[in-house]
Amino acid sequence: MTPSRKIIVGANGSGKTQILWAIIVFLRGHNSRIPSSQHFKNTEFNFSGELQDLFGDRLFVNQYKAPHTLVRVGAPDKKFTLTGTFHDTKYHHTNENVMLEYSLRDGLLQDKPDNHRSLAPIRFAFMPPMYQWGDMMEERLRECMFLTAGVQHMRVRLVQAKKDFVNDGLRHLGLQATVSAVRDGNYGPVTATVTENGVTLDIGACAGSLQKIIAILTLLYHLTAGATINAAQDDARGKNIEHEPSPFKQRIFLIDELEALLCENVTAKLYDFLVSMCDKHNIQLIVATNSRAIIDPRMKTDQQIMFLTPDGKVVELTGELPTDEQGHPSLYPILNALSQVKDSKPILVVEGDNDEEFYRKYTTLGQHFHFVTTSGAVNKQGVSNILTQAKLKHVFLRDSDMYAASPDLPAAQARITKVVGASVVYTLLPCIESYLILHRLLRSTDVDTRRLRVVQALPQRKWYFVSNFKAFCRESSDSALASASGPGETLQDRASDLASSENNDTMAMLDMVDRVHADSQDDSDVLWNEMLAQLTTKVTSTGSEDRVLFWTTYVKMVCGHDLMPNAASVMGGLKLENLHPGVKALLDQTEQAVLACVR
Structure with a gap:
């Protein structure tokens, strides 16, 4: 000591x-x-x-x-x-x-x-x-x-x-x-x-x-x-x-x-x-x-906090600790969750209790992972720092929000994984509520008669889509920039230093991040218009594949939290065997992506 x-x-x-x-x-x-x-x-x-x-x-x-x-x-x-x-x-x-x-x-x-x-x-x-x-x-x-x-x-x-x-x-x-x-x-x-x-x-x-x-x-x-x-x-x-x-x-x-x-x-x-x-x-x-x-x-530990891991090891917590969306230290949700870890399973970090219940019920991830909930938005790099020091293998399963509609989602996932230092998997739909909404839509027998009305009402939701899309892109871009900068350094000064040292790899990464961030200012509008046009052309289509594609595209354009505020009660009445196959197929892809991170 x-x-x-x-x-x-x-x-x-x-x-x-x-x-x-x-x-x-x-x-x-x-x-x-x-x-x-x-x-x-x-x-x-x-x-x-x-x-x-x-x-x-x-x-x-x-x-x-x-x-x-x-x-x-x-x-x-x-x-x-x-x-x-x-x-x-x-x-x-x-x-x-x-x-x-x-x-x-x-x-x-x-x-x-x-x-x-x-x-x-x-x-x-x-x-x-x-x-x-x-x-x-x-x-x-x-x-x-x-x-x-x-x-x-x-x-x-x-x-x-x-x-x-x-x-x-x-x-x-x-x-x-x-x-x-x-x-x-x-x-x-x-x-x-x-x-x-x-x-x-x-x-x-x-x-x-x-x-x-x-x-x-x-x-x-x-x-x-x-x-x-x-x-x-x-x-x-x-x-x-x-x-x-x-x-x-x-x-x-x-x-x-x-x-x-x-x-x-x-x-x-x-x-x-x-x-x-x-x-x-x-x-x-x-x-x-x-x-x-x-x-x-x-919370700025200054080598003060020692955490006892589930297997009896003592880890001195150093470096940055998690912050919530207001920028305040938020170590306690992590410690409270870790206090329940009693086995050697890897840890799956999700964003809330509803997320944990959802993935336990509709996937097999609970058999392979111990869940840790962060109870809100936190700095993933800080959480990973704690788990890494505790020598606990971990994966983040993060809501993709409106960025689920972006073709850049796999690249954004790779960027944030590199920054965090641990695997981060983004959901294929915006959030768990989106999966439940899609299930209801696909199981409904008369919802297709309202396609035109649904499409006509979508423009009022564009503001949320665009702002959330840009915020998400900014998260991965800013995180990548932060990883290239040392503590207390401005990005401009850091870029200047890198240029003088001819660090081509890092400069290329900075250029890429700047390009992605700039493109996202227009891409969100372009993407929204393309998706809206796609839905408009399929308003009258009747094929089963077109039906799944139509409603999957729709849930990627709307805020699931607003449309289903009672997700916990919905999950309580929905058994795994009754989950629509189209929704289960999307979940299976995410499940395999998470499991691949620890193989």
């Missing part, structure tokens, strides 16, 4: 918490190799004691009484791994527990280097999703605890923290509350109270969200430079040795589900505050979350 702050994103059960736990156990192993660390041990490794200290949870006081375990041992080589189940009766109340301890010790603590005295301990803190301060009677009076939020020792941490630091943090978040903590003697219990709106309560009786925020601020304080120096001085004083001026070369704050118990605006403020304070004190912040309040403002 790079030193920058990290946001770990993934579906429930994908392993976000396990990554944090693995980091904690690893850091414990690192510190145990350093003689100057208070956690260095020469004695036999105490498994249950280590887990109790690491996670601050009474569950680990006695590992044989605990119903679960954090560690599962692989049978052949006895190597440990962190899992999402945490329960394996095979290793309970048997001698295998000894092997489990041994494996954990050897996995982390073996091979202490000869120069281990040059290693520096790492100061780290862990905050679980839910935190309650509990009762004073539950406190353990140990001083040398790990920085983790458990009811056994956080009151002592609050006493050690500067109250101004915690209270300033509360005020920054807009919370009208102040914290006070007093200890009975040097080793007695801690009384911690919170005063809010003139009412003073024990900290354990406050709102759960406030208890969690105070715990986070307390841990954050203990990671600051001043607090770590004080901790080193106390440790050195106890060992009667001279302390190092800067003992902790690295400080890490791990937080699991920061948004738990908090509303979105408080989550956003708290994360921004943590980012600011961690930057100020040189603390690495690692947060496992699915909160939009945290993720959305950071």
Whole structure:
């Protein structure tokens, strides 16, 4: 992992918490190799004691009484791994527990280097999703605890923290509350109270969200430079040795589900505050979350967002992320869809839920692909970037809209595929509604008597056809131009540079794109007139082939979304076996084109 702050994103059960736990156990192993660390041990490794200290949870006081375990041992080589189940009766109340301890010790603590005295301990803190301060009677009076939020020792941490630091943090978040903590003697219990709106309560009786925020601020304080120096001085004083001026070369704050118990605006403020304070004190912040309040403002990832893939790989999302038709970041539809991916099938990216239902019902694509819906227009290149980094094979199935009527459609498909970096297949009809409309027209017994009236009404739809046609052409043209330009470069400057370097291939592509874009200004009008004339000549034709051609041409000239706004209900009553053969033939062509992309 790079030193920058990290946001770990993934579906429930994908392993976000396990990554944090693995980091904690690893850091414990690192510190145990350093003689100057208070956690260095020469004695036999105490498994249950280590887990109790690491996670601050009474569950680990006695590992044989605990119903679960954090560690599962692989049978052949006895190597440990962190899992999402945490329960394996095979290793309970048997001698295998000894092997489990041994494996954990050897996995982390073996091979202490000869120069281990040059290693520096790492100061780290862990905050679980839910935190309650509990009762004073539950406190353990140990001083040398790990920085983790458990009811056994956080009151002592609050006493050690500067109250101004915690209270300033509360005020920054807009919370009208102040914290006070007093200890009975040097080793007695801690009384911690919170005063809010003139009412003073024990900290354990406050709102759960406030208890969690105070715990986070307390841990954050203990990671600051001043607090770590004080901790080193106390440790050195106890060992009667001279302390190092800067003992902790690295400080890490791990937080699991920061948004738990908090509303979105408080989550956003708290994360921004943590980012600011961690930057100020040189603390690495690692947060496992699915909160939009945290993720959305950071769509320009800057190597911050790590996505957990369905097969357990961690991918650091970099580069441009998808934008919607308003130009706003739109990563969440992709993440929500990817959270459902559970197998190794390639991914078919479609534009909406209706599209997914349509292709599942009337094609076999659902047997070969896992569907991802983008819930609206997004930048396909950004989506492909995410899927490529996640090493997920994918194909885009995109509505061709009015460009379905253009003879340039295959060339436009090739252009956009080159730009996106993944296969893009355009539909042969404008949209899924167009297929349903064509089915109804071809199944109707009396619609042919209205051909003349239909043709006479078409001119009022020309404006939409022409404007949509030009917009579609502009999409593929602009995308191709964008791919030829570097970030921040104007097209004119880029073309000039290419000319001076005699890059004939790229200049030829630029010329081609300019030509296609210019031609489309007139081609849409010409194409419309040609199609209208074609329909006019076939108004009275009666052949079955002419009938299919007439109505297929017609649906390519009209907006299917307008003519059939209730596509979902229509699909609900239309079985595959009843779909008109002419429509099925068009769908079969598209299906074969999509399947060819992954063969």
